[in-house]
Amino acid sequence: MLLVGLTGSIGMGKSETARMFSALGVPVYDADAAVHALYDVGGAAVEAIGAAFPGSVKDGKVDRAALGAMTLGDSAAIKKLEAIIHPLVGKAQMDFLHEAEAKGADIVVLDVPLLFETRGETRVDAVVVVSAPPDVQRARVLARPGMTEEKFEQILKRQTADAAKRSQAHYVVDTHLGLEHARERVAYVLDDLKCREAKIWKSRKDANHS
Secondary structure (H helix, E strand, C coil), X not given: CEEEEEECCCCCCHHHHHHHHHHCCCCEEEHHHHHHHHHCCCCCCHHHHHHHCCCCEECCEECHHHHHHHHCCCHHHHHHHHHHHHHHHHHHHHHHHHHHHHCCCXXXXXXXXXXXXXXXXXXXXXXXXXXXXXXXXXXHHHCCCCCCHHHHHXXXXXXXCHHHHXXXXXXXXXXXXXXXXXXXXXXXXXXXXXXXXXXXXXXXXXXXXX
16 A cells, blocks of 8 residues: 655645545545544543643633644644644554555555654655745735734744755645646646556565565
């Protein structure tokens, strides 16, 4: 099974690109959705986050705005939060992979915002980076409810620069050229990935018979 990492900085259009892969029948693991589930009522991270960040849990679930205010620009607090979240997200990802493999999937996409920041590119077979020019990115992000210049800049500081991501990608999907262009690019990437998967499968089969 070919593991494909899908990533991109905030505002680049990664979620929409992930939906395009899903629409073509590819199982997609959404790291953000996994975190939301962990934060929600009954989520595995609620108790630990509430203990580590008093006041961050309200009505049985993590208040993302309150937690964000407690961690914004505080590297120690961010590391404390990541120590709680990353193992749980890792387990959710493994559960997803086991289920996809059991269903016979040849290719899966791991939609991970901080793929390079967590060295996730070393654990996948190919990387797809979603990208757009800085002015387009900024306009998209600042149009989001509750977003400010300060928050945007703090988020950018935590993310690998777009140019660096592009330089390390196997494929790049530029999203500022319109949805139809992005869909065509995703379809091309998927076709190429299928060829890549077939070559890997053949090489492994040949190795097993040598």
